[in-house]
Amino acid sequence: MANQETILTVENLGVKFDNNEVLKGLNFFVQKGDVLAIVGPNGAGKSVLFRALLGLVPYSGKIYWSPKLKVGYVPQKFNIDKDLPLSVEEFLKFKEKNLDKIIGVLKSVGIRDEHHIEHHVLKQRIGWLSGGQIQRILIAWSILDNPDVLLFDEPTAGIDVGGEETIYNLLKKLKNERGFTIILISHDLNIVYKYANNVICVNKEMVCYGEPSTVLDPASLAKLYGGEASFYKHEHNN
Amino acid sequence: MNIITSPLFLQLLVGILIGLGAGYLGSFMIMKRMSLVGDVISHVALPGIAIAIILEINPFFGAFTALFLAIVGIWFLERRTELSSETLVGIFFALSLALGILITPEPELLEALFGDITKIRPIDALITFALTAIVLFTMFRIYRELTISIISKQLAQSMGINVSKISFLFLLLVAAIVAIGLKVTGVFLMGALVIVPAAAAKNISIGLTRFTKLAALFGGISALGGILFANYFNLHPGPIVVLASGVIFLLTLLFRK
Numbered sequence: 001m002a003n004q005e006t007i008l009t010v011e012n013l014g015v016k017f018d019n020n021e022v023l024k025g026l027n028f029f030v031q032k033g034d035v036l037a038i039v040g041p042n043g044a045g046k047s048v049l050f051r052a053l054l055g056l057v058p059y060s061g062k063i064y065w066s067p068k069l070k071v072g073y074v075p076q077k078f079n080i081d082k083d084l085p086l087s088v089e090e091f092l093k094f095k096e097k098n099l100d101k102i103i104g105v106l107k108s109v110g111i112r113d114e115h116h117i118e119h120h121v122l123k124q125r126i127g128w129l130s131g132g133q134i135q136r137i138l139i140a141w142s143i144l145d146n147p148d149v150l151l152f153d154e155p156t157a158g159i160d161v162g163g164e165e166t167i168y169n170l171l172k173k174l175k176n177e178r179g180f181t182i183i184l185i186s187h188d189l190n191i192v193y194k195y196a197n198n199v200i201c202v203n204k205e206m207v208c209y210g211e212p213s214t215v216l217d218p219a220s221l222a223k224l225y226g227g228e229a230s231f232y233k234h235e236h237n238n
Numbered sequence: 239m240n241i242i243t244s245p246l247f248l249q250l251l252v253g254i255l256i257g258l259g260a261g262y263l264g265s266f267m268i269m270k271r272m273s274l275v276g277d278v279i280s281h282v283a284l285p286g287i288a289i290a291i292i293l294e295i296n297p298f299f300g301a302f303t304a305l306f307l308a309i310v311g312i313w314f315l316e317r318r319t320e321l322s323s324e325t326l327v328g329i330f331f332a333l334s335l336a337l338g339i340l341i342t343p344e345p346e347l348l349e350a351l352f353g354d355i356t357k358i359r360p361i362d363a364l365i366t367f368a369l370t371a372i373v374l375f376t377m378f379r380i381y382r383e384l385t386i387s388i389i390s391k392q393l394a395q396s397m398g399i400n401v402s403k404i405s406f407l408f409l410l411l412v413a414a415i416v417a418i419g420l421k422v423t424g425v426f427l428m429g430a431l432v433i434v435p436a437a438a439a440k441n442i443s444i445g446l447t448r449f450t451k452l453a454a455l456f457g458g459i460s461a462l463g464g465i466l467f468a469n470y471f472n473l474h475p476g477p478i479v480v481l482a483s484g485v486i487f488l489l490t491l492l493f494r495k
Contacts, residue, residue, distance in 0.1 A: 051392070054395075054396050056392075056395050056396065073392075073393065073396040074393075075390050075392035075393050075396070076392075077390055077391070077392055078389060078390045078393075079388060079389055079390065080389060083440075084269065084389075085265075085269070085440055085443045085444065085445060085446055085448075085449035086385070086389070086445060086446045087444055087445035087446070089445070090445050090446045090447065091389075094382055094385065094386055123444065123445075124444070125444045125445070125495075153392075
């Protein structure tokens with residue numbers, strides 16, 4: 001592990017909104033090729049942490065990214081409903097004009113049939129796709145410009161359980177193929193055990209940090225989720 | 239008489255330009271889920287027109303000032319909360335209409351409410367042409383950023399897009415097109431010319447390009463058809479233009495995608 005390159009170092013990170021402390025005292029680092037999961041209850045500041053990492057909110061403390069690192073981001077909130085008149089092709093072309101490149105990326109997110117891509121996916125209204133397909137399109141969007149790091153905010157919110165596994169397998173496959181580093185927010189500890197090599201538990205402050213199997217013990221889960229801890233632990237034991 | 243300065247030609251020119259601009263902007267208002275705002279924003283212009291008439295200045299400036307203040311208000315609400323501001327808009331805009339009706343001098347009230355494109359002068363055509371050109375040019379510059387901001391504010395911000403600036407600029411364009419469009423349909427119905435053609439275009443479009451272009455086209459056709467029809471049957475053009483857009487909307491329902 002010692003020869004791995006550290007690409008992100010966070011020191012004593014804090015975020016305040018109107019004197020209200022949302023995050024404080026966060027310390028962690030990310031190495032190239034890591035999959036870091038951020039877990040915590042609703043309102044714990046997970047999305048705020050992402051926004052701080054992206055430089056979108058003012059913060060105290062230090063965030064060091066390696067120079068010239070390209071960061072891709074899939075936010076949690078998308079206003080893509082059935083009604084939105086926007087085709088998949090138009091959406092992806094906002095980021096990349098080259099159609100061959102777009103088709104290539106769609107293939108790597110698991111939509112393999114070129115005929116299907118050209119005649120059904122690209123010309124389709126994005127809101128008419130299923131939740132899982134929209135998720136793939138968003139992942140395609142985020143990897144179009146070959147980022148080094150991917151930030152995913154609850155990448156499977158609103159997707160059924162089977163679809164969820166598929167999306168994580170896809171992320172894993174992309175990581176292996178393209179050597180991404182992935183930082184993801186998840187509410188599902190099963191996913192964290194299965195896919196992440198590091199985890200940070202956040203509830204305003206850092207409750208735990210390390211390998212999932214070591215640090216996600218009953219005590220820190222209780223501290224993280226309060227009364228819900230036994231529920232989560234039970235789910236993990238299944 | 240020279241055709242360029244003939245009254246009907248001027249009316250058609252102004253009407254079509256405003257229809258195009260309003261329809262195009264309307265497509266983004268609908269995507270922003272601001273149909274109600276689009277529909278009633280023109281009501282806010284009335285107190286502005288009234289004050290301008292009382293102060294004996296050009297009513298356009300009064301209307302634009304009132305609309306500008308309204309969009310600053312909407313923009314502020316948009317920034318402060320992600321919740322829909324529909325209730326406040328519904329209340330505030332209706333109140334300004336009531337106030338406007340009360341203070342607009344009687345002789346001008348009917349024209350302010352329903353517009354009167356038959357009174358258009360060549361200089362109005364020139365102003366309309368210039369403003370519509372500015373509106374469309376600005377939109378071509380910002381439509382990508384605007385659309386991404388509508389899809390996801392967070393995504394747009396992460397791409398370095400100044401979401402609130404783009405939104406403000408867009409609302410400013412809406413205020414401008416509504417202000418110049420008041421001549422055509424008046425404060426009661428100008429909002430309809432922003433929303434109805436775009437709603438019709440949405441019925442029969444899958445993608446954004448077709449949606450926005452059809453919205454502009456339907457706006458232009460509504461103005462063209464409405465003004466010609468009103469001219470032929472000697473009717474008031476404003477309501478006929480809006481009814482024409484309504485007919486297009488009903489037709490598109492038949493081919494809904």
